[in-house]
Amino acid sequence: MTTPSDREVVITRTFDAPRRLVWEAWTRPELVAKWLHGWDDWRLEVREMDVRPGGALRWIWHGPKGEQMGLRGVYREVVPPERLVHTEIFDEDWTGGETLVTLLLTEETGRTTATMTILYSSREARDAAIQTGMADGMEVGYQRLDRLLASIDGEA
Amino acid sequence: MVSDRSPKLDRVFHALAHPARRTILRSLADREQSLTQLAAPLKMSFPAVSKHVRVLERAQLVRRRVVGREHLCRLHAAPLKDVSDWTEGYRAHWERNFLRLDALLDQMQAAEADARRQKTKGNAGWRREAEGSR
Numbered sequence: 001m002t003t004p005s006d007r008e009v010v011i012t013r014t015f016d017a018p019r020r021l022v023w024e025a026w027t028r029p030e031l032v033a034k035w036l037h038g039w040d041d042w043r044l045e046v047r048e049m050d051v052r053p054g055g056a057l058r059w060i061w062h063g064p065k066g067e068q069m070g071l072r073g074v075y076r077e078v079v080p081p082e083r084l085v086h087t088e089i090f091d092e093d094w095t096g097g098e099t100l101v102t103l104l105l106t107e108e109t110g111r112t113t114a115t116m117t118i119l120y121s122s123r124e125a126r127d128a129a130i131q132t133g134m135a136d137g138m139e140v141g142y143q144r145l146d147r148l149l150a151s152i153d154g155e156a
Numbered sequence: 157m158v159s160d161r162s163p164k165l166d167r168v169f170h171a172l173a174h175p176a177r178r179t180i181l182r183s184l185a186d187r188e189q190s191l192t193q194l195a196a197p198l199k200m201s202f203p204a205v206s207k208h209v210r211v212l213e214r215a216q217l218v219r220r221r222v223v224g225r226e227h228l229c230r231l232h233a234a235p236l237k238d239v240s241d242w243t244e245g246y247r248a249h250w251e252r253n254f255l256r257l258d259a260l261l262d263q264m265q266a267a268e269a270d271a272r273r274q275k276t277k278g279n280a281g282w283r284r285e286a287e288g289s290r
Contacts, residue, residue, distance in 0.1 A: 017261035
Protein backbone atom coordinates (compact mmCIF):
# COMPACT_ATOMS: atom_id res chain seq x y z
CA MET A 1 0.00 0.00 0.00
CA THR A 2 1.30 3.45 -0.91
CA THR A 3 0.05 7.03 -0.87
CA PRO A 4 1.46 8.50 -4.11
CA SER A 5 -0.38 11.80 -3.75
CA ASP A 6 -2.35 13.74 -1.11
CA ARG A 7 -5.68 12.28 -2.18
CA GLU A 8 -4.77 8.75 -3.21
CA VAL A 9 -4.19 5.34 -1.76
CA VAL A 10 -2.80 2.56 -3.94
CA ILE A 11 -3.14 -1.05 -2.88
CA THR A 12 -1.26 -3.73 -4.81
CA ARG A 13 -1.72 -7.46 -4.35
CA THR A 14 -0.73 -10.52 -6.40
CA PHE A 15 -3.03 -13.53 -6.73
CA ASP A 16 -2.03 -17.01 -7.75
CA ALA A 17 -4.65 -17.24 -10.49
CA PRO A 18 -5.10 -16.13 -14.11
CA ARG A 19 -6.50 -12.66 -14.74
CA ARG A 20 -9.71 -14.05 -16.28
CA LEU A 21 -10.69 -15.57 -12.93
CA VAL A 22 -9.67 -12.56 -10.85
CA TRP A 23 -11.81 -10.40 -13.14
CA GLU A 24 -14.77 -12.73 -12.59
CA ALA A 25 -14.31 -12.68 -8.82
CA TRP A 26 -14.38 -8.87 -8.96
CA THR A 27 -17.32 -8.44 -11.34
CA ARG A 28 -19.79 -11.30 -10.74
CA PRO A 29 -22.22 -10.36 -7.92
CA GLU A 30 -22.45 -13.84 -6.38
CA LEU A 31 -18.65 -14.07 -6.25
CA VAL A 32 -18.08 -10.55 -4.91
CA ALA A 33 -20.40 -11.36 -1.99
CA LYS A 34 -18.15 -14.29 -1.06
CA TRP A 35 -15.03 -12.28 -0.33
CA LEU A 36 -15.62 -8.53 -0.10
CA HIS A 37 -17.51 -8.58 3.18
CA GLY A 38 -14.69 -7.16 5.33
CA TRP A 39 -15.01 -8.59 8.83
CA ASP A 40 -15.59 -12.32 8.86
CA ASP A 41 -18.89 -12.15 10.77
CA TRP A 42 -20.39 -9.57 8.42
CA ARG A 43 -22.34 -10.33 5.25
CA LEU A 44 -22.31 -8.40 2.00
CA GLU A 45 -25.63 -8.03 0.23
CA VAL A 46 -25.06 -7.22 -3.44
CA ARG A 47 -28.34 -5.55 -4.21
CA GLU A 48 -27.34 -4.13 -7.56
CA MET A 49 -24.26 -4.58 -9.68
CA ASP A 50 -24.70 -3.61 -13.30
CA VAL A 51 -21.15 -3.93 -14.53
CA ARG A 52 -21.14 -1.76 -17.64
CA PRO A 53 -20.37 1.94 -18.16
CA GLY A 54 -23.10 3.97 -16.44
CA GLY A 55 -24.37 0.88 -14.58
CA ALA A 56 -25.33 1.19 -10.92
CA LEU A 57 -23.69 -0.40 -7.93
CA ARG A 58 -25.46 -0.93 -4.60
CA TRP A 59 -23.81 -2.86 -1.80
CA ILE A 60 -25.06 -3.23 1.77
CA TRP A 61 -22.99 -4.77 4.53
CA HIS A 62 -24.85 -6.39 7.43
CA GLY A 63 -23.23 -6.83 10.83
CA PRO A 64 -23.90 -9.56 13.41
CA LYS A 65 -25.88 -7.14 15.60
CA GLY A 66 -28.06 -5.86 12.77
CA GLU A 67 -25.71 -3.02 11.84
CA GLN A 68 -25.94 -1.80 8.27
CA MET A 69 -23.49 0.02 6.08
CA GLY A 70 -24.58 0.91 2.58
CA LEU A 71 -22.60 2.09 -0.40
CA ARG A 72 -23.68 3.17 -3.85
CA GLY A 73 -21.80 4.00 -6.99
CA VAL A 74 -21.65 3.98 -10.76
CA TYR A 75 -19.37 2.02 -13.09
CA ARG A 76 -17.40 4.36 -15.31
CA GLU A 77 -15.10 2.07 -17.32
CA VAL A 78 -15.44 -1.66 -17.87
CA VAL A 79 -12.67 -3.21 -19.96
CA PRO A 80 -12.56 -6.97 -19.32
CA PRO A 81 -10.38 -8.49 -18.07
CA GLU A 82 -8.08 -5.62 -17.19
CA ARG A 83 -9.66 -2.35 -16.15
CA LEU A 84 -12.62 -1.50 -13.95
CA VAL A 85 -13.39 2.03 -12.78
CA HIS A 86 -16.27 2.97 -10.52
CA THR A 87 -17.34 5.79 -8.21
CA GLU A 88 -18.56 5.07 -4.70
CA ILE A 89 -20.04 6.88 -1.76
CA PHE A 90 -21.21 5.54 1.61
CA ASP A 91 -24.79 6.25 2.75
CA GLU A 92 -23.43 7.77 5.92
CA ASP A 93 -20.67 9.59 4.20
CA TRP A 94 -17.67 10.12 6.42
CA THR A 95 -15.22 10.48 3.57
CA GLY A 96 -16.41 13.94 2.50
CA GLY A 97 -17.69 12.99 -0.92
CA GLU A 98 -17.45 10.51 -3.71
CA THR A 99 -14.31 8.43 -4.24
CA LEU A 100 -13.10 7.05 -7.56
CA VAL A 101 -11.79 3.47 -7.54
CA THR A 102 -9.65 2.20 -10.41
CA LEU A 103 -8.78 -1.48 -10.60
CA LEU A 104 -6.04 -2.60 -12.97
CA LEU A 105 -5.29 -6.29 -13.52
CA THR A 106 -2.08 -7.51 -15.13
CA GLU A 107 -1.11 -11.13 -15.67
CA GLU A 108 2.33 -12.68 -15.73
CA THR A 109 3.02 -16.41 -15.90
CA GLY A 110 -0.41 -17.31 -14.60
CA ARG A 111 -0.32 -14.90 -11.67
CA THR A 112 -2.36 -11.73 -11.54
CA THR A 113 -1.40 -8.44 -9.97
CA ALA A 114 -4.27 -6.21 -8.94
CA THR A 115 -3.52 -2.50 -8.51
CA MET A 116 -6.34 -0.60 -6.88
CA THR A 117 -6.13 3.19 -6.84
CA ILE A 118 -8.60 4.94 -4.56
CA LEU A 119 -8.90 8.66 -5.20
CA TYR A 120 -10.56 10.53 -2.32
CA SER A 121 -12.25 13.90 -2.56
CA SER A 122 -9.64 15.52 -0.31
CA ARG A 123 -6.54 14.81 1.71
CA GLU A 124 -8.62 14.94 4.93
CA ALA A 125 -11.01 12.35 3.49
CA ARG A 126 -8.14 10.01 2.63
CA ASP A 127 -6.50 10.39 6.02
CA ALA A 128 -9.82 9.75 7.78
CA ALA A 129 -10.32 6.58 5.75
CA ILE A 130 -6.84 5.33 6.56
CA GLN A 131 -7.34 6.15 10.21
CA THR A 132 -10.64 4.21 10.32
CA GLY A 133 -8.95 1.25 8.72
CA MET A 134 -6.19 1.49 11.26
CA ALA A 135 -8.53 1.35 14.26
CA ASP A 136 -10.21 -1.64 12.67
CA GLY A 137 -6.93 -3.37 11.92
CA MET A 138 -5.80 -2.99 15.52
CA GLU A 139 -9.08 -4.32 16.86
CA VAL A 140 -8.89 -7.43 14.75
CA GLY A 141 -5.21 -8.10 15.02
CA TYR A 142 -3.18 -10.61 13.16
CA GLN A 143 -4.11 -13.58 15.30
CA ARG A 144 -7.61 -13.41 13.85
CA LEU A 145 -6.32 -13.98 10.37
CA ASP A 146 -5.57 -17.58 11.30
CA ARG A 147 -9.12 -18.12 12.48
CA LEU A 148 -10.37 -16.47 9.34
CA LEU A 149 -8.34 -18.78 7.14
CA ALA A 150 -9.58 -21.81 9.08
CA SER A 151 -13.19 -20.70 8.64
CA ILE A 152 -12.71 -20.27 4.89
CA ASP A 153 -11.32 -23.81 4.69
CA GLY A 154 -14.33 -25.03 6.66
CA GLU A 155 -16.76 -23.41 4.24
CA ALA A 156 -15.00 -24.67 1.15
CA MET B 157 -0.05 3.09 17.68
CA VAL B 158 0.83 6.27 15.85
CA SER B 159 -1.71 8.97 16.54
CA ASP B 160 -3.14 10.86 13.58
CA ARG B 161 -2.47 14.09 15.45
CA SER B 162 1.28 13.88 15.54
CA PRO B 163 3.43 16.88 14.60
CA LYS B 164 6.29 14.42 14.19
CA LEU B 165 4.32 12.46 11.58
CA ASP B 166 3.33 15.74 9.88
CA ARG B 167 7.01 16.56 9.46
CA VAL B 168 7.78 13.12 8.04
CA PHE B 169 4.90 13.26 5.52
CA HIS B 170 5.86 16.80 4.57
CA ALA B 171 9.46 15.69 4.07
CA LEU B 172 8.36 12.78 1.86
CA ALA B 173 6.05 14.98 -0.21
CA HIS B 174 8.74 16.12 -2.64
CA PRO B 175 10.38 14.02 -5.37
CA ALA B 176 13.83 15.55 -4.77
CA ARG B 177 13.71 14.64 -1.09
CA ARG B 178 12.61 11.11 -1.88
CA THR B 179 15.51 10.84 -4.32
CA ILE B 180 17.88 12.07 -1.63
CA LEU B 181 16.58 9.44 0.82
CA ARG B 182 16.96 6.73 -1.77
CA SER B 183 20.55 7.62 -2.55
CA LEU B 184 21.36 7.85 1.17
CA ALA B 185 19.99 4.33 1.65
CA ASP B 186 23.20 2.99 0.10
CA ARG B 187 25.81 5.13 1.82
CA GLU B 188 26.68 8.40 3.55
CA GLN B 189 27.08 11.24 1.06
CA SER B 190 28.16 14.85 0.98
CA LEU B 191 25.82 17.65 -0.10
CA THR B 192 27.92 18.01 -3.29
CA GLN B 193 27.46 14.33 -4.09
CA LEU B 194 23.72 14.59 -3.44
CA ALA B 195 23.40 17.67 -5.65
CA ALA B 196 25.02 16.11 -8.73
CA PRO B 197 22.32 13.61 -9.89
CA LEU B 198 19.53 16.03 -8.94
CA LYS B 199 20.94 18.75 -11.21
CA MET B 200 20.27 21.21 -8.42
CA SER B 201 22.23 24.04 -6.94
CA PHE B 202 24.03 23.47 -3.68
CA PRO B 203 21.70 25.84 -1.72
CA ALA B 204 18.61 24.11 -3.13
CA VAL B 205 19.85 20.68 -2.03
CA SER B 206 20.86 22.12 1.32
CA LYS B 207 17.29 23.39 1.78
CA HIS B 208 15.83 19.96 1.04
CA VAL B 209 18.27 18.30 3.42
CA ARG B 210 17.20 20.71 6.16
CA VAL B 211 13.57 19.63 5.69
CA LEU B 212 14.69 16.00 5.95
CA GLU B 213 16.71 16.82 9.06
CA ARG B 214 13.72 18.47 10.73
CA ALA B 215 11.76 15.25 10.13
CA GLN B 216 14.74 13.37 11.63
CA LEU B 217 15.10 11.36 8.45
CA VAL B 218 18.64 12.58 7.83
CA ARG B 219 21.57 13.16 10.17
CA ARG B 220 24.36 15.50 9.15
CA ARG B 221 27.97 15.70 10.32
CA VAL B 222 30.60 18.20 9.30
CA VAL B 223 34.05 16.91 8.39
CA GLY B 224 36.38 19.76 7.41
CA ARG B 225 34.51 21.59 4.66
CA GLU B 226 32.24 18.67 3.85
CA HIS B 227 28.73 18.21 5.13
CA LEU B 228 28.13 14.45 5.23
CA CYS B 229 24.54 13.20 5.32
CA ARG B 230 23.27 9.81 6.31
CA LEU B 231 19.88 8.20 6.47
CA HIS B 232 18.05 7.83 9.78
CA ALA B 233 15.18 5.52 8.82
CA ALA B 234 13.38 5.18 12.17
CA PRO B 235 10.63 7.78 11.44
CA LEU B 236 9.70 5.83 8.29
CA LYS B 237 8.52 3.05 10.58
CA ASP B 238 5.84 5.43 11.96
CA VAL B 239 4.60 6.01 8.43
CA SER B 240 4.34 2.30 7.73
CA ASP B 241 2.63 1.65 11.12
CA TRP B 242 0.13 4.37 10.38
CA THR B 243 -0.91 2.80 7.07
CA GLU B 244 -0.79 -0.80 8.34
CA GLY B 245 -4.39 -1.01 9.60
CA TYR B 246 -5.84 0.09 6.28
CA ARG B 247 -3.75 -2.50 4.51
CA ALA B 248 -4.81 -5.16 7.03
CA HIS B 249 -8.47 -4.43 6.34
CA TRP B 250 -8.01 -5.11 2.64
CA GLU B 251 -5.77 -8.07 3.31
CA ARG B 252 -8.65 -9.83 5.10
CA ASN B 253 -10.74 -9.51 1.95
CA PHE B 254 -7.83 -10.60 -0.21
CA LEU B 255 -7.17 -13.74 1.84
CA ARG B 256 -10.76 -14.76 1.17
CA LEU B 257 -10.30 -13.91 -2.51
CA ASP B 258 -7.21 -16.18 -2.56
CA ALA B 259 -9.36 -19.05 -1.27
CA LEU B 260 -12.16 -18.27 -3.73
CA LEU B 261 -9.75 -18.21 -6.70
CA ASP B 262 -8.34 -21.58 -5.57
CA GLN B 263 -11.87 -22.98 -5.57
CA MET B 264 -12.60 -21.52 -9.02
CA GLN B 265 -9.40 -23.01 -10.44
CA ALA B 266 -10.13 -26.39 -8.86
CA ALA B 267 -13.66 -26.32 -10.28
CA GLU B 268 -12.31 -25.54 -13.76
CA ALA B 269 -9.75 -28.33 -13.53
CA ASP B 270 -12.50 -30.71 -12.41
CA ALA B 271 -14.70 -29.71 -15.31
CA ARG B 272 -11.82 -30.33 -17.70
CA ARG B 273 -11.16 -33.74 -16.17
CA GLN B 274 -14.84 -34.68 -16.38
CA LYS B 275 -14.85 -33.71 -20.02
CA THR B 276 -11.76 -35.77 -20.87
CA LYS B 277 -13.06 -38.69 -18.83
CA GLY B 278 -16.44 -38.30 -20.50
CA ASN B 279 -14.84 -38.36 -23.94
CA ALA B 280 -12.68 -41.34 -23.02
CA GLY B 281 -15.73 -43.18 -21.68
CA TRP B 282 -17.68 -42.40 -24.79
CA ARG B 283 -14.81 -43.64 -26.92
CA ARG B 284 -14.59 -46.87 -24.91
CA GLU B 285 -18.30 -47.38 -25.27
CA ALA B 286 -18.13 -46.74 -28.96
CA GLU B 287 -15.27 -49.20 -29.30
CA GLY B 288 -17.09 -51.80 -27.18
CA SER B 289 -20.17 -51.65 -29.36
CA ARG B 290 -18.21 -52.45 -32.41
